[in-house]
Amino acid sequence: MDSDLAESISALRAAFAERHVRVKFGKAEPAAVERLKAQLKLPRRFREFLLNANPEDVETRTPAERVKLIPAQRLAEEQTGFALVEGALRSGPAGNGWRAGWIIIAHSSLLGDPYFLDVSSPDAEGDCPVYTAMTGTDTWKPRLCASSFATFLRILAVAMDVAKGFSEDDIDMDDEQVFREALGPKIREHDPAALKAGHWT
DSSP, X not given: OOHHHHHXXXXXXXXXXXXXXXXXXXXXXXXXXXXXXXXXXXXHHHHHHHHHHEXXXXXXXXXXXXXXXXXXXXXXXXXXXXXXXXXXXXXXXXTTSOOTTEEEEEEETTTOOEEEEXXXXXXXXXXXXXXXXXXXXXXXXOEEEESSHHHHHHHHHHHHHHTTTSOSSSOOHHHHHHHHHHHHHHHHHHOHHHHHHTSOO
């Protein structure tokens, strides 16, 4: 596992510990990850994440969003109706704009929107960007969340840190706005493109 990914995982673990939020990471079986690699074309960094920190029960908590990461054992079934049809990857985009190269890795627990890797755009580090799109629309319109998966984990950790001190229950619109304004400069430090895309702020 490379240092960028290791540092992002460490930051996310520390953010959960600091907030005293229950979380469970595990280690996915190598054979299962190899099957997922063949089936979903998972990039190297995401496979290493599953092998070293499989998110068995991982959900971030902030005033603006709750992101629930999907563990290795549920990844294939999560693609049903999106990128998989009867166990085979689609060869082209779906009628509603969903693309075969989009692999769902998390969901918004508040809104139900998917977070997904675009495995058709790998980088030299064996990583790829993470997007989200709004459910309940006629077509899927992706919005960048992070320029890489490692950066996505770092942004989740930063958001958890910024959320310290906010109530986890009676969140109002003012709290959400204050949180988003505080989060923006922190995201800029790690991923200016993600900040510009506007999903987090």
